[in-house]
Amino acid sequence: MEKQATREAYGKALVELGKVHDNIVVLDADLSKSTKTADFAREFPDRFINAGIAEQDMIGMASGLAAAGKVVFASSFAMFAVGRAFEQVRNSVAYAHLDVKVCATHAGITVGEDGGSHQSVEDIALMRSVPDMRVIVPADGVSTRKAVFKLYETEGPAYLRLGRPSVPVIYDENVDFEVGKGIELRNGKDATLIACGIMVDKALQAAKILEKNGINVAVVDMHTIKPIDKELIVKKARETGAILTLEEHSIIGGLGSAVCEVVAENYLVPVLRLGINDIFGQSGKPDELMEYYGLSVDHIVQKVHELLKKK
Amino acid sequence: MKEINDSSVALVAEKARIMRRDIVTMLGEAGSGHTGGSLSAADIVACLYFWEMNIDPDKPRWEDRDRFVLSKGHAAPVLYAALAEKGFFPREELMGLRKLGSPLQGHPDRKKLAGVEASTGSLGQGISWSVGMGLAGKMDKKNFRVYALLGDGELQEGIVWEAAMAAAHYKLDNLVAFVDNNGLQIDGRVDEVMSPLPIPDKFRAFGWEVLEIDGHDCRQIMEALNQARTIKGKPTAVIARTIKGKGCSFMENRAEWHGTAPNKEQVEKALSELEA
Numbered sequence A: 001m002e003k004q005a006t007r008e009a010y011g012k013a014l015v016e017l018g019k020v021h022d023n024i025v026v027l028d029a030d031l032s033k034s035t036k037t038a039d040f041a042r043e044f045p046d047r048f049i050n051a052g053i054a055e056q057d058m059i060g061m062a063s064g065l066a067a068a069g070k071v072v073f074a075s076s077f078a079m080f081a082v083g084r085a086f087e088q089v090r091n092s093v094a095y096a097h098l099d100v101k102v103c104a105t106h107a108g109i110t111v112g113e114d115g116g117s118h119q120s121v122e123d124i125a126l127m128r129s130v131p132d133m134r135v136i137v138p139a140d141g142v143s144t145r146k147a148v149f150k151l152y153e154t155e156g157p158a159y160l161r162l163g164r165p166s167v168p169v170i171y172d173e174n175v176d177f178e179v180g181k182g183i184e185l186r187n188g189k190d191a192t193l194i195a196c197g198i199m200v201d202k203a204l205q206a207a208k209i210l211e212k213n214g215i216n217v218a219v220v221d222m223h224t225i226k227p228i229d230k231e232l233i234v235k236k237a238r239e240t241g242a243i244l245t246l247e248e249h250s251i252i253g254g255l256g257s258a259v260c261e262v263v264a265e266n267y268l269v270p271v272l273r274l275g276i277n278d279i280f281g282q283s284g285k286p287d288e289l290m291e292y293y294g295l296s297v298d299h300i301v302q303k304v305h306e307l308l309k310k311k
Numbered sequence B: 001m002k003e004i005n006d007s008s009v010a011l012v013a014e015k016a017r018i019m020r021r022d023i024v025t026m027l028g029e030a031g032s033g034h035t036g037g038s039l040s041a042a043d044i045v046a047c048l049y050f051w052e053m054n055i056d057p058d059k060p061r062w063e064d065r066d067r068f069v070l071s072k073g074h075a076a077p078v079l080y081a082a083l084a085e086k087g088f089f090p091r092e093e094l095m096g097l098r099k100l101g102s103p104l105q106g107h108p109d110r111k112k113l114a115g116v117e118a119s120t121g122s123l124g125q126g127i128s129w130s131v132g133m134g135l136a137g138k139m140d141k142k143n144f145r146v147y148a149l150l151g152d153g154e155l156q157e158g159i160v161w162e163a164a165m166a167a168a169h170y171k172l173d174n175l176v177a178f179v180d181n182n183g184l185q186i187d188g189r190v191d192e193v194m195s196p197l198p199i200p201d202k203f204r205a206f207g208w209e210v211l212e213i214d215g216h217d218c219r220q221i222m223e224a225l226n227q228a229r230t231i232k233g234k235p236t237a238v239i240a241r242t243i244k245g246k247g248c249s250f251m252e253n254r255a256e257w258h259g260t261a262p263n264k265e266q267v268e269k270a271l272s273e274l275e276a
Helices: A006-020 A038-043 A055-067 A078-084 A086-094 A109-114 A123-128 A141-153 A199-212 A230-240 A255-266 A286-292 A297-309 B006-030 B036-040 B042-052 B073-086 B091-096 B125-139 B158-169 B190-194 B199-205 B218-230 B264-273
Strands: A003-005 A024-028 A048-050 A071-077 A100-105 A134-136 A158-161 A166-168 A183-186 A191-195 A217-221 A224-226 A243-250 A271-276 B067-070 B146-151 B175-181 B209-214 B236-241
Touching (some): A003 A006, A006 A024, A006 A100, A024 A038, A038 A048, A055 A078, A055 A086, A055 A100, A055 B125, A055 B158, A078 A086, A078 A100, A100 A141, A109 A286, A123 A134, A123 A224, A123 A255, A191 A230, A191 A255, A199 A217, A199 A243, A199 A297, A217 A230, A230 A255, A243 A255, A243 A297, A255 A271, A271 A297, B006 B042, B006 B264, B042 B073, B067 B073, B067 B125, B125 B146, B125 B158, B125 B175, B199 B236, B218 B236
Parallel strands (some): A024 A071, A071 A100, A100 A158, A191 A217, A191 A243
Antiparallel strands (some): A134 A224
């Protein structure tokens, strides 16, 4: 199976966009080789600005550049772009409604060996709570590229959450990727798995295993956490009567919370949330960590069984 | 280089006087806000808007315009007074300061009011925006200049020094940062709360050209602005010694006037002191 890290696709998409649009400026904070903005820096050195290890100033400069007419993509690890510079993103980008796309890589526990200090499990929650901020968590390289293009085309602030490891390519180039519209990847009548990011592929794998046991689950790629696709959530709640959310993020404040909010207010069905259970990460290999923190395919299968008992 | 003569100095000083009257009046009407630091910055802001900057109130988003960023965003009244006097909006709107639905927010909001370049108020972020604007100017080979105004207490924010490093690193000679060095912050004297002194040495060490002036002497401010235009390859910091509450005797050099608005009686007293 073909694999690509979403950060790799991000770096390539920026170069593609940069060739067509000369108003794009890319910022990084000394992590360009890891975030892959180095691709853009090589191609367009005059439109790349390294802020040094100063994420707050990176976001502030991004605002100034955007206020002067640039479309700015600013990157660092999720921990720093969102955590360290939260208030700059809130006040200088979102409150000011500027065309700054905060594109953070190395989100979640699959950062791996660097450990808990670098494993952001709160960034979706933080970004989702900021008015005017769109939040996108693509599942693979193809949809990442589409997301980057869409973000360029649609004015205003946004947060794009990307990962470190290579992940299976799910889509082909013809996929219809719209910000705010979830993608139905698989139909099923017994329950719906609503996933984002790295968990989408795992949801598909779990669905295949469940099918062998006579359980048919639908799978939705909810790549846009905000604005959340209410219509699709309600539709799947009606059709399948139970929902499991899956995210490589805290179960507090992320996709699971967003789905629960929609279900609670619109069409009540049992919901379970699979994610990081309100604890910090630690060092380890990405796959070991996914297993340890309960985010493996086996865990999904078990969780679906638990969910079906609640129907 | 612009010519400085007695009449240009007098004109700007008169604008500063009108702005101070507007500041006191709008704050009195609002019933809350930051009086001391608005008054201390009035002469600097008057020199920028009525002598230095290339701006057009009819084209507030004209791309070649000079930019002013009020990094000490709590001094919003001094900015609003300048914008109204310059013709960006009708003077009557000043009376809406801090009221529901008014574009004159407690801290400047670029979405709501034409002429406001940066949404500031969270200290330190404005200088960072200014560096971004300066970078955009260099990138596009434009001749516009960027002027930032910081408080001296604001220098306690770490991002100020991140931005200072970046401005020098990227050789932004299109950027001038004024420090309104009135020596007072909410909790007391700046050097007692958390000393940023010596301020000139710090900016020099970060690679800036540093000018030290009397921030209430319009001629000195104008001369500094002229001199800054001659500095190439680095940004300029103008450390302006000022008096918090300048122009109203009962407010001068008193920290309690940082975040206090005058009552009716105090407005009248202030206005009588600010008569031509």
